[in-house]
Amino acid sequence: xxxxxxxxxxxxxxxxxxxxxxxxxxxxxxxxxxxxxxxxxxxxxxxxxxxxxxxxxxxxxxxxxxxxxxxxxxxxxxxxxxxxxxxxxxxxxxxxxxxxxxxxxxxxxxxxxxxxxxxxxxxxxxxxxxxxxxxxxxxxxxxxxxxxxxxxxxxxxxxxxxxxxxxxxxxxxxxxxxxxxxxxxxxxxxxxxxxxxxxxxxxxxxxxxxxxxxxxxxxxxxxxxxxxxxxxxxxxxxxxxxxxxxxxxxxxxxxxxxxxxxxxxxxxxxxxxxxxxxxxxxxxxxxxxxxxxxxxxxxxxxxxxxxxxxxxxxxxxxxxxxxxxxxxxxxxxxxxxxxxxxxxxxxxxxxxxxxxxxxxxxxxxxxxxxxxxxxxxxxxxxxxxxxxxxxxxxxxxxxxxxxxxxxxxxxxxxxxxxxxxxxxxxxxxxxxxxxxxxxxxxxxxxxxxxxxxxxxxxxxxxxxxxxxxxxxxxxxxxxxxxxxxxxxxxxxxxxxxxxxxxxxxxxxxxxxxxxxxxxxxxxxxxxxxxxxxxxxxxxxxxxxxxxxxxxxxxxxxxxxxxxxxxxxxxxxxxxxxxxxxxxxxxxxxxxx
Amino acid sequence: xxxxxxxxxxxxxxxxxxxxxxxxxxxxxxxxxxxxxxxxxxxxxxxxxxxxxxxxxxxxxxxxxxxxxxxxxxxxxxxxxxxxxxxxxxxxxxxxxxxxxxxxxxxxxxxxxxxxxxxxxxxxxxxxxxxxxxxxxxxxxxxxxxxxxxxxxxxxxxxxxxxxxxxxxxxxxxxxxxxxxxxxxxxxxxxxxxxxxxxxxxxxxxxxxxxxxxxxxxxxxxxxxxxxxxxxxxxxxxxxxxxxxxxxxxxxxxxxx
Numbered sequence: 001x002x003x004x005x006x007x008x009x010x011x012x013x014x015x016x017x018x019x020x021x022x023x024x025x026x027x028x029x030x031x032x033x034x035x036x037x038x039x040x041x042x043x044x045x046x047x048x049x050x051x052x053x054x055x056x057x058x059x060x061x062x063x064x065x066x067x068x069x070x071x072x073x074x075x076x077x078x079x080x081x082x083x084x085x086x087x088x089x090x091x092x093x094x095x096x097x098x099x100x101x102x103x104x105x106x107x108x109x110x111x112x113x114x115x116x117x118x119x120x121x122x123x124x125x126x127x128x129x130x131x132x133x134x135x136x137x138x139x140x141x142x143x144x145x146x147x148x149x150x151x152x153x154x155x156x157x158x159x160x161x162x163x164x165x166x167x168x169x170x171x172x173x174x175x176x177x178x179x180x181x182x183x184x185x186x187x188x189x190x191x192x193x194x195x196x197x198x199x200x201x202x203x204x205x206x207x208x209x210x211x212x213x214x215x216x217x218x219x220x221x222x223x224x225x226x227x228x229x230x231x232x233x234x235x236x237x238x239x240x241x242x243x244x245x246x247x248x249x250x251x252x253x254x255x256x257x258x259x260x261x262x263x264x265x266x267x268x269x270x271x272x273x274x275x276x277x278x279x280x281x282x283x284x285x286x287x288x289x290x291x292x293x294x295x296x297x298x299x300x301x302x303x304x305x306x307x308x309x310x311x312x313x314x315x316x317x318x319x320x321x322x323x324x325x326x327x328x329x330x331x332x333x334x335x336x337x338x339x340x341x342x343x344x345x346x347x348x349x350x351x352x353x354x355x356x357x358x359x360x361x362x363x364x365x366x367x368x369x370x371x372x373x374x375x376x377x378x379x380x381x382x383x384x385x386x387x388x389x390x391x392x393x394x395x396x397x398x399x400x401x402x403x404x405x406x407x408x409x410x411x412x413x414x415x416x417x418x419x420x421x422x423x424x425x426x427x428x429x430x431x432x433x434x435x436x437x438x439x440x441x442x443x444x445x446x447x448x449x450x451x452x453x454x455x456x457x458x459x460x461x462x463x464x465x466x467x468x469x470x471x472x473x474x475x476x477x478x479x480x481x482x483x484x485x486x487x488x489x490x491x492x493x494x495x496x497x498x499x500x501x502x503x504x505x506x507x508x509x510x511x512x513x514x515x516x517x518x519x520x521x522x523x524x525x526x527x528x529x530x531x532x533x534x535x536x537x538x539x540x541x542x543x544x545x546x547x548x549x550x551x552x553x554x555x556x557x558x559x560x561x562x563x564x565x566x567x568x569x570x571x572x573x574x575x576x577x578x579x580x581x582x583x584x585x586x587x588x589x590x591x592x
Numbered sequence: 593x594x595x596x597x598x599x600x601x602x603x604x605x606x607x608x609x610x611x612x613x614x615x616x617x618x619x620x621x622x623x624x625x626x627x628x629x630x631x632x633x634x635x636x637x638x639x640x641x642x643x644x645x646x647x648x649x650x651x652x653x654x655x656x657x658x659x660x661x662x663x664x665x666x667x668x669x670x671x672x673x674x675x676x677x678x679x680x681x682x683x684x685x686x687x688x689x690x691x692x693x694x695x696x697x698x699x700x701x702x703x704x705x706x707x708x709x710x711x712x713x714x715x716x717x718x719x720x721x722x723x724x725x726x727x728x729x730x731x732x733x734x735x736x737x738x739x740x741x742x743x744x745x746x747x748x749x750x751x752x753x754x755x756x757x758x759x760x761x762x763x764x765x766x767x768x769x770x771x772x773x774x775x776x777x778x779x780x781x782x783x784x785x786x787x788x789x790x791x792x793x794x795x796x797x798x799x800x801x802x803x804x805x806x807x808x809x810x811x812x813x814x815x816x817x818x819x820x821x822x823x824x825x826x827x828x829x830x831x832x833x834x835x836x837x838x839x840x841x842x843x844x845x846x847x848x849x
Contacts, residue, residue, distance in 0.1 A: 034661070038668055038785045045779060077782030090782055587622075588608050 014415035023510035027328020043103035058230030063191040074144025088139030105276025108393035109230030121148030128249040149192035151183040166199035189234030205253035227392030271357035274365035278316040306581035315364035352414040355407040362397035369394035408492035430471030455531040462498035490545035593647035598708035599631040630709025634770040667788035668780035691723035693798035725767035
């Protein structure tokens with residue numbers, strides 16, 4: 001036996017742009033174990049039986065009830081799922097945690113409450129807390145006895161979190177810190193017991209602390225929000241609040257590392273919650289469309305409604321595919337990691353993918369909510385029916401955990417950071433592609449045969465377009481690229497669609513390998529429609545960004561390459577969408 | 593106390609059912625399945641008895657490999673081990689051969705109590721439990737909504753018709769069929785789900801003499817409820833004529849006067 005453990009192969013974050021993967025390499029929901037499925041079922045039962053019926057009371061700010069629900073969730077193990085066993089949790093894999101998150105997404109308000117409790121308000125303590133803090137807080141958080149919150153944002157510092165004004169000062173005897181300042185938009189702010197607070201030591205060292213509720217810590221009034229009204233959101237005033245030195249998270253001045261790493265977790269979790277929310281909305285919309293009759297037939301039998309239902313299902317399925325493919329990468333990177341540092345590096349590696357998930361899933365969720373309202377028609381505009389609330393609840397996802405604009409800029413930003421540090425061989429790949437583009441004899445793309453051959457080719461083309469636009473941007477702007485927001489956002493959209501296309505092709509090919517083409521027909525339809533629509537979007541974004549960056553002969557050459565890469569014959573997406581919708585209509589639920 | 597709970601896997605309540613080609617059963621290809629509702633309550637009662645008096649809860653289910661989902665769910669909720677009577681066609685058996693296969697699978701266990709739901713949500717015969725009792729030579733009580741097993745006897749409350757109830761005393765061992773909705777069924781906790789992985793599931797195959805031979809009964813045809821009532825419009829827009837026709841129909845067809 002070798003004395004040195006074999007080093008685990010970790011796939012580099014962002015490498016999907018330049019490397020090929022096989023279907024077997026990606027993790028999909030079809031890889032869930034029986035236990036994963038049962039965890040999903042327990043969470044679904046809990047949310048449907050206990051939480052969703054309590055929505056109205058929660059929306060009237062009955063926080064005692066919220067506490068009881070958190071305690072019940074804790075009894076089932078839903079809070080301690082990813083807390084290590086030695087601190088009173090279950091220490092299960094990340095997949096189990098993501099599944100709990102997805103099912104929690106069936107109640108937007110409570111998912112937000114629990115997202116603070118078992119996500120952003122908890123994870124900093126697991127990864128950055130001192131041993132004493134972990135012993136003291138984690139078992140009680142796992143048991144739902146202590147409610148947590150995460151306090152980063154201030155009135156003047158949202159996306160620019162490092163501009164926080166809150167201060168922390170070490171006491172003269174060196175035993176505790178004294179915190180002062182004001183925080184805004186704090187989820188669970190009205191009733192949390194323990195807060196993860198960011199403040200600057202000596203005016204400039206941005207640091208994280210665990211702070212208990214005490215007389216100097218005051219919650220503001222509940223914010224009057226557009227949606228997720230059943231979750232508490234308040235300002236927080238800290239006035240000479242004290243916390244012992246062992247409640248410092250990580251090191252003084254290293255708060256940014258905590259804040260940004262936790263946001264990676266948060267973004268991923270937000271994506272999985274959106275996934276659960278979408279599937280529930282689709283179920284409700286299909287049921288309504290089947291029940292509602294106009295002109296003597298159910299409205300689900302009309303093409304206009306079918307097209308909507310099909311597109312909703314496509315977005316949900318592709319979104320779910322992104323969530324679990326990325327989860328597989330994270331799981332592989334952090335399982336078996338010996339310490340917190342190694343685990344954090346594991347998730348940080350996939351910061352770009354986490355941002356993709358955040359943006360893609362929140363926008364798909366909003367799309368699905370919007371179409372749900374439309375399918376409900378007049379009833380969709382009435383607060384007595386579920387679409388209206390779903391529509392309002394969904395909107396926040398594009399704002400919190402980093403706005404979608406910030407996250408879009410992070411996507412190429414993080415990939416370039418990996419490339420410049422040499423971890424990702426992106427620059428040589430981009431150079432090679434540019435040489436190819438600029439050479440007079442640009443070879444045709446290989447003609448593949450087999451399942452989804454065309455779509456696989458389109459996905460490969462999408463990756464090339466991403467590389468071409470990113471490569472052009474780097475050449476043109478060099479280090480000033482970070483300031484070119486419109487270009488970065490366009491490139492981000494191309495990268496997102498490229499990741500989604502490849503992921504959905506691979507998942508469908510994996511399905512076909514297991515259950516055959518006939519059984520997978522409905523999934524193949526979805527992948528075809530998605531890839532053909534996505535390549536249209538990619539072409540538009542590429543034209544815009546390339547035209548913004550180059551002109552004359554150079555632009556003409558790049559556009560010729562773009563045409564070459566994205567050349568395709570349109571398929572009949574109308575018929576494919578009808579088939580996709582018919583599956584939903586027949587099953588009367590989200591059946592993918 | 594050793595308690596055996598017989599549980600069946602049935603089609604999901606929300607499933608849209610389609611009748612198979614020869615109209616003898618539903619299309620099973622794309623169905624999703626769940627635990628038969630009243631069997632879930634039987635398991636809950638068994639787990640509560642175990643918590644009160646100690647002992648062991650053994651769950652037994654019959655059918656193809658897909659019924660493992662029911663078994664694992666029961667183990668996750670707290671059952672100690674399981675017996676799986678395996679066979680692809682076993683879910684289609686009539687009550688008597690089904691009861692034979694179940695009775696033989698659990699006979700050697702010498703249970704103190706056998707519990708099951710009062711009927712299955714698919715066939716709804718309400719017979720299998722009662723026949724198992726007969727085959728094992730045990731007394732039984734049906735439609736049980738409350739029970740007390742604190743001494744060596746059993747006291748059970750049965751639901752009768754028209755809001756009447758009956759307390760019933762019987763010896764142990766015995767078989768009880770349990771009514772739905774009598775308690776709050778516990779969740780499978782995440783801890784329970786993980787613990788279930790280590791619990792024993794023993795597979796047994798029924799011998800052919802139990803399940804073959806000429807069936808005592810078989811389904812010849814199934815069909816969706818047929819519309820037997822029709823709306824009639826009387827009078828053709830003339831209220832007076834309509835009233836006269838209505839009065840005539842009330843007298844001759846409905847015979848209300």
